[in-house]
Amino acid sequence: MLIVGPPGSGKGTQAKRISSVYGIPDISTGDIFRANIKNGTPLGVQVKSIVDAGDYVPDSLTNALVAERLEEDDARNGFLLDGYPRTLEQVSSLDDLLTEKGQSLDGVIQLVADRDEVVARLTKRAQEQGRVDDSEEAIRHRQEVYLRETSPLIDVYRDRGLLIEVDGLGGVDEVGSRITQALAGRGILPASERDSESVA
Ligand code: ADP
Numbered sequence: 001m002l003i004v005g006p007p008g009s010g011k012g013t014q015a016k017r018i019s020s021v022y023g024i025p026d027i028s029t030g031d032i033f034r035a036n037i038k039n040g041t042p043l044g045v046q047v048k049s050i051v052d053a054g055d056y057v058p059d060s061l062t063n064a065l066v067a068e069r070l071e072e073d074d075a076r077n078g079f080l081l082d083g084y085p086r087t088l089e090q091v092s093s094l095d096d097l098l099t100e101k102g103q104s105l106d107g108v109i110q111l112v113a114d115r116d117e118v119v120a121r122l123t124k125r126a127q128e129q130g131r132v133d134d135s136e137e138a139i140r141h142r143q144e145v146y147l148r149e150t151s152p153l154i155d156v157y158r159d160r161g162l163l164i165e166v167d168g169l170g171g172v173d174e175v176g177s178r179i180t181q182a183l184a185g186r187g188i189l190p191a192s193e194r195d196s197e198s199v200a
Pocket residue numbers: 006007008011029030031033050051052054055056057058062082083084085086087090133142
């Protein structure tokens with residue numbers, strides 16, 4: 001599955017919850033880039049100024065990173081990609097990758113949140129966590145880049161019948177149960193319910 005939504009929509013928070021409820025790894029390209037920056041790896045050094053400014057890392061680099069990550073054992077029986085794909089070129093790279101693996105997407109969760117709310121959340125996070133790309137200027141820039149580069153992806157997945165729109169406003173648990181309900185509506189069940197089914 002994929003989870004998409006503008007910066008500040010609560011993607012990362014919900015992705016962690018989905019990961020534990022459905023028993024699949026949450027693979028966040030943003031987290032991977034930030035960890036590399038923090039540890040000063042060659043990749044981190046290469047992308048630091050791009051990520052700090054709120055721009056997108058080049059597709060070639062991001063595609064290779066995801067391809068490598070999806071080779072790991074924990075991703076064999078499913079995964080949730082958070083923050084990827086973000087460009088049409090990344091969509092087509094992911095398509096090729098999944099075809100190669102004989103896998104397909106079960107659903108694309110879109111977290112819907114209005115602009116004022118997401119800016120307010122990011123400003124709060126800036127105070128709490130001090131992410132360099134949460135400065136007012138970088139926040140505004142990330143919203144623009146999202147609108148231009150990433151919102152067109154929503155139409156692609158809607159046309160494929162994969163889009164699951166979920167209202168992102170409200171508490172973490174409230175939004176979380178909306179997601180669980182929407183997925184159940186498509187026959188996608190939490191790990192615990194899948195287990196009990198196979199026993200029955
Ligand atoms: P947010 O959605 O709040 O902006 P993320 O943690 O998803 O935060 O991403 C942080 C930054 O990491 C992005 O602004 C971008 O610089 C980089 N990044 C993450 N995923 C991608 C991607 N798929 N393609 C290009 N750059 C990415």
